Amino acid sequence: ENGADEEFDELCFEFGLELELDEITSEMDIICREQGNTKAEGASDVILYKIDVPANRYDLLCLEGLVRGLQVFKQKMEAPRYRRVSPANGEPQRLVITEETAAVRPHAVAAVLRNITFTLERYDSFIELQEKLHQKVCRKRTLIAIGTHDLDTISGPFTYTAKPPGDIRFKPLNQAKEYTAQELMSLYKVSRDCCDWLWLEIFYFCHPIFLGDHSKISLNTKNVFIECTATDLTKAKIVLDMMVTMFCEYCEEPFTDGEQIEVEIPPTRSDVIHACDIMEDAAMAYGFNNITRTTPRTYTVASQLPLSKLSELLRQDLAAAGFTEALTFALCSQEDIADKLLKNISETRACHISNPKTAEFQVARTTLLSGLLKTVAANRKMPLPLRLFEISDVVLKDETKYVGARNNRCLCAVYYNKSPGFEVIHGLMDRVMQLLITCPSFPTPSSVSPLSDSTFFPGHCAEIFACGKSIGRLGVLHPSVINHFELTMPCSALDIEPFL
Known part of the structure; x- marks a missing residue:
């Protein structure tokens, strides 16, 4: 064994x-x-x-x-070729999607497994795959929900639409009587996951009989109607392909599915999206252990990205200036980057997390200042003064980018003591400008100018210019900002936006 x-x-x-x-x-x-x-x-x-x-x-x-x-x-069987077969009467099933679904789950796809033979083991495996897909790619049914029904107990064409909760009434699985959708929410309120599923599936599916006891599949089911409602059409097609291709071998005509065309990549391999994926499979088939170790035929020299190299050099000089580097979380709460800094969240260009698990991680940070102030608050019992800095990325919305956002490398430093220490933070700025700025076309490459900023104390804030362009600010923080971060002494800060 x-x-x-x-x-x-x-x-x-x-x-x-x-x-x-x-x-x-x-x-x-x-x-x-x-x-x-x-x-x-x-x-x-x-x-x-x-x-x-x-x-x-x-x-x-x-x-x-x-x-x-x-x-x-192991080459013990040929890779299956999938094809579609028409029903005996020649009329395929139709699924009609109405406009009402656009605000909730706009996409739906469906397929039929015909003349399938279930055993207890096959049936259990079928249900288990459905649940595993629900937990993984379907994200607990929030992106996609899969419905499987005995086609011999229902008839098409089928319509996918949205209806008010009070208009939906049917007998759910393993229940003895009918319920409205509102009553079902109370019936299954013991499980939050179940309630999420009810809200998405029952409220917005036009034929309540689908989700009910009437159309449930069993060991005697011969024709399985599979439907997937989703917010993402690509993922819905992937899930439908998995459900159909995995169990079509138990049909009277095995491995029939999809369009009747020759394909290079089967529907079971949704992960193959690039040439490198095929190369990986080829290497796997050949055997990783069988690949001979060789020296590359091309000569290359590795080097850091210019931005990373500059950041590393700057970190060393800031540390030499007496400041300690801190690394803070890239995610934070809305309050950290808005209310606590006396800013409006709508003006921060923050990227919001659609399903935050905690209030501490609601948005991607738009400034490094809030993270440093939270670090100071966590270490306020340490000997004064506290000098901290961080050079890291922030995330800002940017409609010109493919993903709708961009990363900006920023520098931020704070000085926390019994006195504000504006001259200390100003001296650090001068040192940074000395290291970074070389601009022959400007007689004075860097300069500062008075600035009014709600985060800073009035009259104690300045805007930083480099080669005629505004790149940041420095000053003494507003007392309200100090209090919001549970600090009791003055604090001055330097916040420099992208320096490359």
Whole structure:
């Protein structure tokens, strides 16, 4: 048995997977450990393996896909070719999407598995794959929700639309009576995940019979209607492909799906999006251990990016000036970059996290100042003065960029003491300008000018210019800002925007 496990481990490694040898167990062993028994009656002694599957290989999330992939890899079977077959009557099913869904889940895709034969093991694997996809690519049904129905109990054409909660009434799975959507929210309120699913699926699906007890699949189901409603059409197609291709081998005509065209990449491999993905698969098929170590035929010299090199050099000089480097979180709360700095959040160009797990990480930071002030607050019992600096990226909205945002490398420093120490922070600015600015076309490459900024104390703030361009500010922080960060002494700050 140990030899077989080691052989299987080697196969998994060659295929790009990792078998957890320490996790090999059986159902009987698990029950015995949990109950403290030496023998668990009725428990199976089938060996259970734990395999780490790459996040982009959704086709390996079920036993059918994993076995099929290994068999193709070992050349024990040909890679399946997928094609679409028409129903016996020649009329394909139709799914109509109405305009009402645009505000909630605008996309829906569907397919039919015809003449499938379920056994208990196949049925359990089918349901398990559906749940694994829900937890992973579907993000707990927030991006995509999969519905599977016995096509012989319903008839098309099907319409996907949005309706008020009070207009939706049906008998849900494993329930004895009908409920409205509002009543279902109360019925399943014990589970937050379940409530999220109800809100997205029941409220916005036109045929409540779909999600009810009437159309549920069973071991006797021969034709499975699969629908996916989604906010992302690409992910919806990926999920539908996984559900269909993994179990089409149990159909009367195996491996029929998709358009009747010749394809280079099967629908099971949604992770192949670039030539390098094909190269990786070719190397995997050849065997990583079989690749001969060679010296590259091209000569290159590695070097830092200019921005990174400049940042490293500047960090050394700031440390030599007596300031200590701090590294703060790239995510923060809206208050940190707006209210606490006496700013309006709408003016910060902040990128918001759509589903923050905590109030401390709601947005990407637009300034380094708030992070340094929180660091000072956490270390205010340390001997004074506190001199901190950070050179890192901030994130700002930018509609000209493909992703709608850009990173800016910034410099920020703070001086916290019994007196504001404006002259200290001004001296640091002079040193930074001396190191950074060389502009022959300007007689005075850097200069400062009075500035009114709500974050700083009136009359104690200046704007920094380099080669005629505004690049930052420095000054004494406003007392309200000091209080918002739970500090009790004056603080001056230097905030320089992109210096490259």
